[in-house]
Amino acid sequence: MTKPNAKIARRQGWIIGAAGCGFSLGAILIVLGPAGILTVLMLLPAIGAVSLARRRLSQSRQQTLTTREVVTARLSLSLGVIEYPTTALLVEIDDHHRLEEVYGRDVVERAIEMTRSVIEENLTDSDLTVHLDGALFASVLAPQGPLDTETMLNTCTRIQHALGLLSQTSDLPLHLTASIGFVTSNKLARPTAESLMQAAFSALSEARRRAPGAVRAYSEAISAKRAAQQRVARDARQAFEKGEIFAYFQPQLNVETGQLSGFEALTRWHHPVNGILSPAEFLPTFEQAGLMPRLGETMIKKSLQALTFWDKSGLDVPRIGINFSTSELSNPRLVEQIAMYLDVSNISPERLNIEVLETVIAQEADDIIIGNLAALADLGCGVDLDDFGTGYASITNIRRFSVGRIKIDRSFVSGIDSDDEQRRMVEAILTMASRLGVRTLAEGVETRAERETLTQMACDDIQGFQIARPMPVEETVEWANAYFTRTLEPITISRRAS
Incomplete structure (x- = not known):
């Protein structure tokens, strides 16, 4: 199997990324690595218009990959599209542990499902949203055009506004707020899937400190602060000894x-x-x-x-x-x-x-x-x-x-x-x-x-x-x-x- 021409590849359903090349067959992505080794990853919607239902990744299709790996795999593929930057977005419901204590697990589960719907409704069909754990979601925004900080802040504001309206537009008996952190690949010198996730988590960490309802974009200042905190955490463990x-x-x-x-x-x-x-x-x-x-x-x-x-x-x-x-x-x-x-x-x-x-x-x-x-x-x-x-x-x-x-x-x-x-x-x-x-x-x-x-x-x-x-x-x-x-x-x- 040889790597096809890019135009032919797009017509025939090939997905070309950093891992090599592959062919999308329904729920399976077969990737041909540089050494000629075939690897079966899992469903990753091709960059382009796909239905909302197909973006939902069922548990049965994630038996071999964790949700974190699903996101990093999609980021890796998106980074292969060099025309526009890729964005990693993290959304977490504020104070969800207390909400569960007050309202019960069933209500919080409904809140989590509604939150996912709100996120997806405010993104495009080409973007991927995954429920990581607890009340945390990760989204990969497809590189379809220039995404500046202002555009992303507007998107985050729409998500937060929609979450705040759920108590009025649904039977959800609680008011939801969320902390949001995001990063675009052009903010990193050498972006990789993992470095994008780390940067998004750094931004989310800053948003959490200012919760509820805070939004933070990744910056070098956040990176420096995060590095300093990690050094302090490392030193803290040794301080007692x-x-x-x-x-x-x-x-x-x-x-x-x-x-x-x-x-x-x-x-x-x-x-x-x-x-x-x-x-x-x-x-x-x-x-x-x-x-x-x-x-x-x-x-x-x-x-x-x-x-x-x-x-x-x-x-x-x-x-x-x-x-x-x-x-x-x-x-x-x-x-x-x-x-x-x-x-x-x-x-x-x-x-x-x-x-x-x-x-x-x-x-x-x-x-x-x-x-x-x-x-x-x-x-x-x-x-x-x-x-x-x-x-x-x-x-x-x-x-x-x-x-x-x-x-x-x-x-x-x-x-x-x-x-x-x-x-x-x-x-x-x-x-x-x-x-x-x-x-x-x-x-x-x-x-x-x-x-x-x-x-x-x-x-x-x-x-x-x-x-x-x-x-x-x-x-x-x-x-x-x-x-x-x-x-x-x-x-x-x-x-x-x-």
């Missing part, structure tokens, strides 16, 4: 007595190249790499070691607070692990505060999280509601999650001495907490005026740079000795009547 993860501690003061009410443990990564990194710089990478359970375990150990260090140093630290992520709180063995570490360290559970973001309990938490927090409270641990005022937690949830202290977010504290509206909002929080029998702590106190105002308003505890920045455990005793022995006495402004 190399001892680069440290706990820093920020003091909290009792407003009435001026004495230590505790410390909050904060994670720092001593990166060998990038220096000391704060959680905001690396936690997303840790989450993606599945390292949050290990990080949580490390922080528990270091925090309990710090309590032991303070006890031996004669520094009276009533309790320590540790932040727990949603994934950590979802660990069925969390209570067992904490109880074991407390027992081994000979530390009373009452000295450990579990800090939970308000956004965690403001949404529908699963039974494991609810059970874990209740069990930890029964064990004797305190539960702090962190960043209060940012997540719309209800009073019911404050009781439901055994919250013992509310930490008022620093966005409400900043400028409280001069902003009447800020003051009224904090007063409302303090009044509510008092009636619920819940203690309060103001975060982000940076000026003496803010501290004095909070003292007058009867806030229980304060924390922030005005007192001290987070520090290694070795520096805490020296800081405490200097702070509590300096000539400036703790503030003693009388508290208002509750």
Whole structure:
């Protein structure tokens, strides 16, 4: 068999691509490789007008190839058409796991099928759309003409608009949004099927960060950012073995007595190249790499070691607070692990505060999280509601999650001495907490005026740079000795009547 003339090939049904040449026979594509070896791939619609039904790839026709391989095979063939660029498009329904929990699997399956129809209706008959997994779709846009970024953004906007209308035009009982990432082959120096898929996933990853309903086109900037994230992820896995993860501690003061009410443990990564990194710089990478359970375990150990260090140093630290992520709180063995570490360290559970973001309990938490927090409270641990005022937690949830202290977010504290509206909002929080029998702590106190105002308003505890920045455990005793022995006495402004 010899490779035919291109014009004859198009008339006779040949498909010519990077893999060699082949002949389309119904549902089968027979490819002749460079070495003269025949390979049976599977159905790949020829570039040109085909019916919508034929573009649907049934499971029975994909027994030997995964859906990802179907897409890359089509991209390889499309790249062989040199006149125009090929485009890889990824569409993913936002927050589909939560949708399944709320509406059930059957409804989500219908949503997935409708999403596929919406995508195909907004593309051409020559384009291919495949359901990869979960709520993720991949489309290969045939190289039929010039596709600039603006044209693709318009296409993506039409897809998102159509998805948003499904709840009105069908019996689907939920509002759908999707994150979309795409790349055209002319954006890559040496495009291959696999590099196009990687670039499309990079663009989708950026869209996910800005979900819901975000669209991102691949660019060199996204590529550089993705490469940096991959380096950080690789370094993160080695950080624990190399001892680069440290706990820093920020003091909290009792407003009435001026004495230590505790410390909050904060994670720092001593990166060998990038220096000391704060959680905001690396936690997303840790989450993606599945390292949050290990990080949580490390922080528990270091925090309990710090309590032991303070006890031996004669520094009276009533309790320590540790932040727990949603994934950590979802660990069925969390209570067992904490109880074991407390027992081994000979530390009373009452000295450990579990800090939970308000956004965690403001949404529908699963039974494991609810059970874990209740069990930890029964064990004797305190539960702090962190960043209060940012997540719309209800009073019911404050009781439901055994919250013992509310930490008022620093966005409400900043400028409280001069902003009447800020003051009224904090007063409302303090009044509510008092009636619920819940203690309060103001975060982000940076000026003496803010501290004095909070003292007058009867806030229980304060924390922030005005007192001290987070520090290694070795520096805490020296800081405490200097702070509590300096000539400036703790503030003693009388508290208002509750």
